[in-house]
Amino acid sequence: MTHRGSRVLHVGSLSRVEGEGALRLKVHDGEVTGAQLEIYEPPRFFEAFLRGRAHTEPPDITARVCGICPVAYQMSACAAIEDACGVTVDPAVRELRRLLYCGEWIESQTLHIYLLHAPDFLGRDSAVDLARTHRADVERGLRLKQAGNAIMELLGGRSVHPVNVRLGGFHRTPHKAELRELEERLRRAADDAWETVRWVSGFDFPDARTDADFLALAAPGTYAIETGTPTVLRTDGAYSRFPTYDFLSRVREEQVPHSTALHSRLDGRRHLTGSLARFAVSGSWLSRTAVEAAREAGLGDPYRGAVCRNPYRSILVRAVEVVYAVDEALRIIRTYEPPPRPFVEVPPVAGTGHGATEAPRGLLYHRYALDGEGTVTDAVLVPPTAQNQGAIEDDLRRVAQAALDAGDPAALADSALTGLCERAIRNHDPCISCSAHFLNLTVERTSGGTP
Amino acid sequence: MATAATDPTLAVFKPASCDGCQLTLLNCEDELLTLADRLAIAHFPEASSATAPGPYDIALVEGSVTTSADAERIRAIRAGARHLITLGACATSGGIQALRNFADVDGYRRTVYARPDCITTLATSAPVAEHVRVDFELRGCPIDRGQLLEVLTAFLTGRKPDIPNHSVCFACKRRGTVCVTVAHGTPCLGPVTHAGCGAICPAYGRGCYGCFGPKPDSRLPVLIPLLRRDGMDALARERFQRTFTAAAFAEEGEP
Numbered sequence: 203m204t205h206r207g208s209r210v211l212h213v214g215s216l217s218r219v220e221g222e223g224a225l226r227l228k229v230h231d232g233e234v235t236g237a238q239l240e241i242y243e244p245p246r247f248f249e250a251f252l253r254g255r256a257h258t259e260p261p262d263i264t265a266r267v268c269g270i271c272p273v274a275y276q277m278s279a280c281a282a283i284e285d286a287c288g289v290t291v292d293p294a295v296r297e298l299r300r301l302l303y304c305g306e307w308i309e310s311q312t313l314h315i316y317l318l319h320a321p322d323f324l325g326r327d328s329a330v331d332l333a334r335t336h337r338a339d340v341e342r343g344l345r346l347k348q349a350g351n352a353i354m355e356l357l358g359g360r361s362v363h364p365v366n367v368r369l370g371g372f373h374r375t376p377h378k379a380e381l382r383e384l385e386e387r388l389r390r391a392a393d394d395a396w397e398t399v400r401w402v403s404g405f406d407f408p409d410a411r412t413d414a415d416f417l418a419l420a421a422p423g424t425y426a427i428e429t430g431t432p433t434v435l436r437t438d439g440a441y442s443r444f445p446t447y448d449f450l451s452r453v454r455e456e457q458v459p460h461s462t463a464l465h466s467r468l469d470g471r472r473h474l475t476g477s478l479a480r481f482a483v484s485g486s487w488l489s490r491t492a493v494e495a496a497r498e499a500g501l502g503d504p505y506r507g508a509v510c511r512n513p514y515r516s517i518l519v520r521a522v523e524v525v526y527a528v529d530e531a532l533r534i535i536r537t538y539e540p541p542p543r544p545f546v547e548v549p550p551v552a553g554t555g556h557g558a559t560e561a562p563r564g565l566l567y568h569r570y571a572l573d574g575e576g577t578v579t580d581a582v583l584v585p586p587t588a589q590n591q592g593a594i595e596d597d598l599r600r601v602a603q604a605a606l607d608a609g610d611p612a613a614l615a616d617s618a619l620t621g622l623c624e625r626a627i628r629n630h631d632p633c634i635s636c637s638a639h640f641l642n643l644t645v646e647r648t649s650g651g652t653p
Numbered sequence: 654m655a656t657a658a659t660d661p662t663l664a665v666f667k668p669a670s671c672d673g674c675q676l677t678l679l680n681c682e683d684e685l686l687t688l689a690d691r692l693a694i695a696h697f698p699e700a701s702s703a704t705a706p707g708p709y710d711i712a713l714v715e716g717s718v719t720t721s722a723d724a725e726r727i728r729a730i731r732a733g734a735r736h737l738i739t740l741g742a743c744a745t746s747g748g749i750q751a752l753r754n755f756a757d758v759d760g761y762r763r764t765v766y767a768r769p770d771c772i773t774t775l776a777t778s779a780p781v782a783e784h785v786r787v788d789f790e791l792r793g794c795p796i797d798r799g800q801l802l803e804v805l806t807a808f809l810t811g812r813k814p815d816i817p818n819h820s821v822c823f824a825c826k827r828r829g830t831v832c833v834t835v836a837h838g839t840p841c842l843g844p845v846t847h848a849g850c851g852a853i854c855p856a857y858g859r860g861c862y863g864c865f866g867p868k869p870d871s872r873l874p875v876l877i878p879l880l881r882r883d884g885m886d887a888l889a890r891e892r893f894q895r896t897f898t899a900a901a902f903a904e905e906g907e908p
Contacts, residue, residue, distance in 0.1 A: 217702035220672050244669040244719045245774055250761035251752040256892060262862065263896065266749050269673020269795060317679060317700060328701030330689040337686075344682040351680060359853040361680060362673040362795040363864070366857045373859040544858075624702070633672075 207231065213620045216627060218318040218328070220270045221634025225623055227598065232606050237598035239591055239627060241634050249581045257283050257550050257576035258369050264568070264583065265363045270313070270633055273306040273354065274561030275568075275583075276367045277428050282568040283369055285446075286555025289548045294541035295371040296428070301381075301534045302357045302364070303427050303559070307527040308350025308391065309361065310562035311477075311520045314631045315398060316343030319517050322625045323405035339401055342394050346524065349391035352384060353531060371545030381535045388532050392491075395525040399495045402521050407514045410601065410626075413437050414472045414593035416479035417453075419560050425487045425526055426480070427560050433483050434468065435509070446556045449567045450582065453589060466589045474593040475564030475586045476630060477519040482509040489533075492526035513597055513629035520631075550576025561586055563631045587632045594630050601626040661710040661809060664696035666730050668723040669750055669778065670716030673795040674741035675699050678713070680798055688802075691809065707733035711808055717743040717750060717778045724775070724784055731785035736808055739781045740801070742794035746866050746901035749794070751778040754900050778900070789814060794864035794897040797849050820844055820868050821861045824852035833860055840883045840893065845871035845905070866898035873905040 211227040222243050228236035248267055252260060260279040265272035277299060284291065291299075316339075317329040326332045333340040351361040357376065358364020366372050415437060419430025432452075433443045444452055453468050467473065481496075485504030488496065493504050499518040502508030510519055552574040558567045564586025571580035601622050605613045612618060665675055679700060681688065695705040712734035718724050731737055742748045753761055754777045762772050781787055791804055800816055807814035817823075821843035825832065833839040833855045841860030843852070847868040854861045867873065873894070880890050890908040 215698055217698040217704075218700065220699060222667060222698075244723060245762075245765065245772055246669055246719070246750040246778075247753055247758075247761040247765055250764040251749075251756065253764070256889070259892065259896075263749065266671050266673075266794065266897065269671040269676050272671075272673070313676075313679065321702075327703035328694075328697075330686065330694060330701065331703070333686050333689070340686070344685060347680075348682040351682075359857050360795075360850070362676055365854050365859065365862075368859070372857075373854075374857045 211620050223634040234599050234603045237595050239594050252578050252581035255578050257572050269362050271561045272363045274566050277559040278557045278566045278568040281557025282555040282570050286553050287548045287551045292541045297534050300428050304527040304531040305350045305353030311524050312347040346394040370548045375544040391528045395528045399499050399521045402517050403499045411511045414474035416482050417473045417475045418479040418483040420483050425484045435482050446558045472592050477516050481519045488526050489529040495525045496522045597626045598623050660693040662693045662695040663711050664709040665713045668716035669719045670743045674715040677796050677798050710735045712737045714744050715740045717747045719778045727784050736788045738789045739787050741796045742898045744781045745790040746780050746898040747778040749897050751900040792847050792865045819848050821846045821848050821852050824848040825855050828852050830855045838883045840880050845873050864897040866901040867905050871905050
């Protein structure tokens with residue numbers, strides 16, 4: 203039997219994920235005894251050099267944590283610092299922030315669907331490889347992705363690290379006519395987003411189920427993106443919510459018995475943020491088109507509390523979220539009235555502020571402490587991938603164990619097994635650049651004596 | 654992803670960075686598939702799980718060197734590349750993480766990590782050129798998509814990239830933007846900053862924050878009295894100059 207004895211599988215460099223990571227799987231006599239997602243991005247010390255900066259700077263500075271979701275960082279930073287200073291922005295500014303965020307959702311979710319995730323379902327190495335046989339599909343993906351970038355370029359000045367966001371609003375708000383220029387492109391994007399749902403619905407999905415609790419923002423009346431209350435849906439169906447300022451007392455790093463690693467836990471339990479969590483918590487607030495798309499994709503009826511727990515099917519949920527984000531962008535553009543002023547002043551107030559928004563890959567929390575001059579004295583950033591790491595490792599363990607139990611010799615080869623594990627990781631669209639400050643986890647494991 | 658055996662090969666590498674410059678390559682939506690017809694994307698982990706061994710004709714490097722492992726890795730990348738092109742502020746100047754160069758990195762470690770002793774890092778964040786020879790440095794936080802395509806095209810055809818060295822001021826005038834410093838007294842690093850972004854910030858009513866780094870002969874000291882006039886004290890000026898290309902502006906003079 204090929205699965206007798208001990209072996210360690212190690213993939214030194216994960217592909218088709220953002221940032222640099224590795225995975226390690228330990229198998230002993232057919233039992234998976236360890237599954238680790240290793241993050242070896244070098245530390246960049248954002249939380250350290252934010253200290254001493256002006257309170258106006260974190261939106262621009264923290265954008266640089268992640269080139270894939272800079273808007274998420276800008277929005278969580280603004281939310282936290284405006285909270286500290288007791289400032290509320292104009293409703294029209296809030297709508298524009300949501301529009302900018304829709305741009306990032308469209309871009310980033312489409313990037314993941316077409317360039318990172320779809321090749322797994324079609325047995326290909328990359329989207330470029332895929333384009334040889336599915337050129338029209340890949341071109342549709344690139345066009346859709348570009349529509350998201352177009353929103354960010356118009357409203358933010360550029361799509362990676364937009365320059366137009368500032369505390370209290372924007373440096374400059376667009377005229378109605380400028381926004382309308384996006385409309386035609388977004389109408390095309392709406393068709394492309396629908397086609398995307400149909401396309402991914404045709405993929406084959408392995409059976410799998412995450413038993414992590416879901417954590418997502420909820421904002422009744424809308425599918426939460428740029429604001430909302432952290433809401434928990436436990437595996438037993440129980441809902442609860444907590445104020446954003448309680449985040450760090452609810453989501454904690456804890457030592458787990460079977461490992462030397464620290465893991466992020468919500469009330470002591472494993473949790474997952476991101477598309478699956480959002481869909482379960484806020485699905486009934488999707489637009490009618492997106493609800494229809496969800497039904498067509500086989501995700502169930504969001505009006506009746508549909509929940510998807512199969513991480514492979516997250517690609518369907520992402521596709522539905524793109525339909526929603528395009529819809530929502532069109533709604534904002536059509537009803538847009540320029541705000542009375544592009545931004546409100548945010549005079550510094552000594553104190554602490556908390557902010558949470560929904561990055562494409564999950565809930566992103568920021569906390570800042572300011573002194574009376576507005577100098578940042580402390581900063582905490584909790585990215586979604588850091589929270590999801592435990593749930594991802596659970597998935598890894600399950601996927602590998604299922605393959606071992608099935609006993610199919612072809613599936614037991616190292617290459618097949620590691621391929622499965624890489625897929626299990628990609629299901630969650632991890633952003634490893636963001637989570638680099640969890641580097642200590644990997645190293646602690648190593649120093650703890652486990653290979 | 655190799656197309657034909659004779660196609661030039663491209664590899665993408667990433668030490669410490671945010672991924673934004675690599676994403677800029679994937680943001681070339683109109684050109685990506687055409688580009689893939691003209692060169693073989695041989696190593697690009699973020700976009701493909703297939704990797705062909707080097708040596709490569711063009712190696713693109715995003716990110717700065719902050720660990721001894723990356724210092725070794727960059728030498729291996731150099732050895733395996735005919736042309737090495739650095740992408741963006743991190744790779745060309747050390748990036749925002751070069752703020753550690755002005756601080757006590759042990760203090761940083763203790764601030765961020767529960768077990769600081771487990772974190773191995775160098776005291777500075779260095780540009781790639783501090784470690785190995787670089788054939789072309791593309792600036793920006795992030796790089797500009799048009800400039801990236803220009804550099805790739807130039808290297809593929811064996812000519813010099815047409816990347817002007819002038820200031821953001823120059824680009825601003827060409828764009829027809831009213832000067833934010835002259836008209837509104839807004840502090841702006843445009844006069845000393847390398848062009849390439851398309852002078853976006855002034856077009857959106859804010860001063861340039863220098864994310865493309867200093868242009869050659871930037872004469873930063875000449876700008877200081879203007880920044881002072883527009884309300885920036887010494888601390889504000891220091892922060893203004895020391896952000897996304899912190900180390901590069903520091904070489905240009907005192908804030």
